[in-house]
Amino acid sequence: MEELTVPCHPSHNGGMCQLLGMNCNTPTDVTFSFSGFARRGGQTDHHADGWGITFFEGRGVRHFIDHEPASTSPVAELIARYPIKSRHVVAHIRKATEGAVALENCHPFVRELWGRYWVFAHNGTLKEFHPRLHGNFRPVGQTDSERAFCWLMQELAKSHVSVPSVAELTLTLRELAPQIARHGSFNFLLSNGEALWAHCATNLYFVERSHPFAHAQLADEDLSVDFATVTAPGDRVAVVVTAPLTTNETWTQMAPGELRVFVDGVSAG
Numbered sequence: 001m002e003e004l005t006v007p008c009h010p011s012h013n014g015g016m017c018q019l020l021g022m023n024c025n026t027p028t029d030v031t032f033s034f035s036g037f038a039r040r041g042g043q044t045d046h047h048a049d050g051w052g053i054t055f056f057e058g059r060g061v062r063h064f065i066d067h068e069p070a071s072t073s074p075v076a077e078l079i080a081r082y083p084i085k086s087r088h089v090v091a092h093i094r095k096a097t098e099g100a101v102a103l104e105n106c107h108p109f110v111r112e113l114w115g116r117y118w119v120f121a122h123n124g125t126l127k128e129f130h131p132r133l134h135g136n137f138r139p140v141g142q143t144d145s146e147r148a149f150c151w152l153m154q155e156l157a158k159s160h161v162s163v164p165s166v167a168e169l170t171l172t173l174r175e176l177a178p179q180i181a182r183h184g185s186f187n188f189l190l191s192n193g194e195a196l197w198a199h200c201a202t203n204l205y206f207v208e209r210s211h212p213f214a215h216a217q218l219a220d221e222d223l224s225v226d227f228a229t230v231t232a233p234g235d236r237v238a239v240v241v242t243a244p245l246t247t248n249e250t251w252t253q254m255a256p257g258e259l260r261v262f263v264d265g266v267s268a269g
Contacts, residue, residue, distance in 0.1 A: 017107070017123040017242075019204070020091040021189040023196035024237035025264035027057075027085035050106040051093045053079060054119045055086035056193035061117045062086075065106040088191045092121040104141035108189075109149050111137060113156065114163035118192050120149040123242060124185025124201055145188075148180050152190070166195045166268065170261045173197055177259055189240060196262040198240045200254035206240045207251050208266060236265030 022028065051073065052065035062084060066075045070093055092107035107121040122145035129144050135157070137150035152173075159172050173190070177199050180186050187204055190197040198204055240262070244251040254260060261268050 017121075018093040019121055019123045019187060019189055019240070019242050020089070021121075021191070021196050021198060021240040021262075022086075022089040022237065023191070023240075023262040023265055024087050024235065025266075026232070026235050027087055028089075028237060029083050029085050050103075051076065051091075052106045052108050052121070053089065053091040054108045054110065054191075055084050056088040056117070056119075056191065057084075057086055059116060059193060061110060061119065061193070063108070063110050063119075065103060065108075067103045067106055088119075088193050088196060090119045090121050090189050090191055090196075092123075102141065105143045105146070107145060109146050111149065111153050113153050113192075114160075116163065116192055116194075118153060118190065120152070121145075121189050122148060123187040126180065126183040126186065129180065129183040144184075148186070148188070151180065152176055163192075166261060166263060169195075170197065170259065170269065173199070174259050178257065181257065187242070194263075195268070196238070196240065197259060198254065198262070199259045201256055203242050204240060204254040205242075205244050205251040206238055206254065206260070206262075206267070207245070207249050208236070208238045209249075210236045210265070238262040238265050238267065 050065065050067040051070035052063070054064070055062040064075055064079055066073045068075075070076045090108045108119045109121070111118050111120075126144040126148060129147060131147065131151045133139070133147070133150050133154060135154060137153045137157075139146040139150050155176050156169070156172060160168070164172075169192075177186065177188075181199075181201055185201045186199060187201045188197075188199045190199075198206065239245065240260075
């Protein structure tokens with residue numbers, strides 16, 4: 001299965017970072033998508049302060065980050081040519097607001113909890129957010145985003161003895177997210193390879209695709225794809241982005257403060 005990615009334009013997101021999340025019920029090849037995504041990192045837009053993308057494969061994670069602009073990064077060129085298939089993808093293009101342009105400040109961030117990997121990417125700025133962090137979750141870089149991720153992981157670990165169900169995790173995240181959102185703009189994507197959680201503060205949109213698949217036209221580039229030719233009838237895919245990707249699909253705008261979870265390519269609430 002093949003998927004498209006989203007253009008990154010300052011008119012869409014106030015000049016801040018760009019988020020892309022994908023959740024599907026069958027491993028999906030994102031080679032074509034990433035080629036377009038990478039061009040937005042410094043070539044067709046000014047988001048040139050690093051980038052990253054993470055693919056879950058079973059319990060394993062392929063994690064690629066680079067502090068170079070995605071449009072000129074040799075690592076990005078590798079990803080564009082490497083047909084990685086995954087059911088859970090989190091990607092990010094950075095416009096630095098806090099923390100130097102350095103590898104340790106590039107999203108997505110990865111941590112281990114309950115014997116599985118967790119991946120997090122954030123769009124926005126958090127003011128005066130310096131929570132008490134102890135135990136296993138400490139930031140390596142200087143970003144407000146990584147501090148928020150470490151605090152979320154710490155509080156999840158305190159709330160549950162072992163890995164809870166997706167529904168239980170969703171309830172806990174709905175309690176935790178507002179405590180961070182008080183400090184500023186907190187759009188984020190979070191995945192543990194089982195589900196994708198999306199929290200909206202300002203701008204997040206999603207689309208769910210299923211059979212019969214249609215022809216899709218990118219909003220910001222003269223490029224289109226006929227999903228019917230690259231999918232199977234049982235395929236389901238959900239895409240979450242900072243700004244709508246296509247001109248001829250129905251994108252649902254999330255409400256400020258809303259947290260949604262996607263499982264097997266469908267919004268589970």
